[in-house]
Amino acid sequence: MKAASKVTKSAKTIGKKDLPVAEIRRYLEPGPIVLVTSSWKGEDNVMTMGWHTVMEFTPSLVGCIIAGGNHSHAMIRKSGQCVINIPTADMLDTVVGIGNCSGADVDKFERFGLTTQQAKHVDAPLLTQCFANLECRLHDKRLIGRYDFFIFEVVKAHVARTPKYPQAVHYTGDGIFTLSGRQVSRRAKFRPEML
Amino acid sequence: MKAASKVTKSAKTIGKKDLPVAEIRRYLEPGPIVLVTSSWKGEDNVMTMGWHTVMEFTPSLVGCIIAGGNHSHAMIRKSGQCVINIPTADMLDTVVGIGNCSGADVDKFERFGLTTQQAKHVDAPLLTQCFANLECRLHDKRLIGRYDFFIFEVVKAHVARTPKYPQAVHYTGDGIFTLSGRQVSRRAKFRPEML
Numbered sequence: 443m444k445a446a447s448k449v450t451k452s453a454k455t456i457g458k459k460d461l462p463v464a465e466i467r468r469y470l471e472p473g474p475i476v477l478v479t480s481s482w483k484g485e486d487n488v489m490t491m492g493w494h495t496v497m498e499f500t501p502s503l504v505g506c507i508i509a510g511g512n513h514s515h516a517m518i519r520k521s522g523q524c525v526i527n528i529p530t531a532d533m534l535d536t537v538v539g540i541g542n543c544s545g546a547d548v549d550k551f552e553r554f555g556l557t558t559q560q561a562k563h564v565d566a567p568l569l570t571q572c573f574a575n576l577e578c579r580l581h582d583k584r585l586i587g588r589y590d591f592f593i594f595e596v597v598k599a600h601v602a603r604t605p606k607y608p609q610a611v612h613y614t615g616d617g618i619f620t621l622s623g624r625q626v627s628r629r630a631k632f633r634p635e636m637l
Numbered sequence: 638m639k640a641a642s643k644v645t646k647s648a649k650t651i652g653k654k655d656l657p658v659a660e661i662r663r664y665l666e667p668g669p670i671v672l673v674t675s676s677w678k679g680e681d682n683v684m685t686m687g688w689h690t691v692m693e694f695t696p697s698l699v700g701c702i703i704a705g706g707n708h709s710h711a712m713i714r715k716s717g718q719c720v721i722n723i724p725t726a727d728m729l730d731t732v733v734g735i736g737n738c739s740g741a742d743v744d745k746f747e748r749f750g751l752t753t754q755q756a757k758h759v760d761a762p763l764l765t766q767c768f769a770n771l772e773c774r775l776h777d778k779r780l781i782g783r784y785d786f787f788i789f790e791v792v793k794a795h796v797a798r799t800p801k802y803p804q805a806v807h808y809t810g811d812g813i814f815t816l817s818g819r820q821v822s823r824r825a826k827f828r829p830e831m832l
Contacts, residue, residue: 465810467809467810468809468810468811469809471668471687471688471807471808471809471810472668472807472808472809472815473666473667473668473669473807474668492666493666493690493691493692494690495688495689495690495700495701495702496688496702497688497702497784497786498702498784503784505690505700505786506690507690507691507692507693534821534823535823535826538823538826538827539826541827541831542826542827542828542831584779584780585780589692589693589698589788591692591700593784607809607813607815609818612666612667612668612807612817613666613667614662614663614664614666614667614802614820615660615662615663615666615832616663616824616832617822617823617824617825617826617827617832618802618820618821618822618823618824619820619821619822619823620667620802620817620818620819620820621818621819621820621821622807622815622817622818623804623815623816623817623818623819624815624816624818625809625813625814625815625816626729626813626814626816627812627813627814628729628730628733628812628813628814629811629812629813630812631730631733631734631737631812632733632736632737632812633737636736636737637810637811637812
């Protein structure tokens with residue numbers, strides 16, 4: 443973890459825009475591995491997370507598993523906040539590194555050269571190198587005790603202006619990742635209300 | 638929907654093996670669109686579903702959103718069972734077709750030429766054209782009322798012998814899909830207990 447006050451600027455500048463929170467499915471529904479930042483009592487942390495699902499458009503709900511063994515679990519449970527940051531394929535080694543050490547032992551921000559910006563509605567920092575940052579507030583905690591399942595409301599979404607469909611990374615276990623491939627449209631075959 | 642008794646054989650034969658249910662993350666964690674089959678009182682149905690997450694290895698738990706507007710919702714709620722079938726990219730038009738009509742109006746199995754086999758532990762049928770079939774029993778229904786969120790236990794998993802990483806399809810909204818790209822290994826960078 444690191445001191446929360448050390449907000450730094452990105453070495454890699456990504457121009458971002460606000461995205462209506464009801465539209466975050468575009469990035470989260472395809473199942474990318476994500477980096478979850480948290481902040482509690484002046485300390486920040488970041489973890490790699492792959493078990494999540496969109497749950498509702500409005501309010502914009504996301505459910506995810508954050509196991510009790512993670513240093514972030516208690517920080518997020520106590521603060522009731524986090525940021526879900528979505529990395530692109532060029533960050534794969536950073537993603538793996540973050541997932542293979544603990545914030546209880548090291549300052550991951552320093553070790554992996556992560557740069558941050560202040561979020562608008564939560565204390566957890568935005569990772570500037572990621573193409574999307576979703577500010578989240580804990581919406582429902584009833585399944586945390588039994589399943590480590592947190593239901594968050596996305597209250598603010600920052601996404602890169604381009605590209606519209608960045609190459610994300612998907613985990614399959616055993617140290618193997620699948621990269622996002624090409625997009626194909628079947629828009630013409632949808633009923634309008636199903637889009 | 639269709640009469641549950643019409644079990645047919647696949648035109649496209651896929652050799653399958655049993656997969657330990659604790660290992661289904663390989664196919665489900667990357668976030669593919671899936672086809673969910675159900676059976677209730679002699680009728681079968683199938684729907685397209687994209688909001689799901691792995692929740693636990695043992696028992697093998699999967700959580701997913703099946704909105705109340707879907708004809709399948711009541712069938713799965715009442716039967717407490719379903720099969721999660723994972724299609725490959727060559728089935729994309731079938732996936733879109735299934736998602737844009739209702740089992741209340743048509744027999745989707747007939748319309749889309751779906752072939753089925755009997756599951757081992759549940760009444761819902763396996764879709765033989767799909768490369769993976771996960772037999773599921775409802776494990777926890779407490780979030781169905783509030784969020785349409787079903788928590789299933791995967792009790793049996795059938796997967797294609799090859800390829801190990803089939804090309805799945807990921808939905809991003811607006812009629813646009815992302816296809817799975819290539820696999821990359823970072824296995825050497827993982828701590829053994831993190832694999």
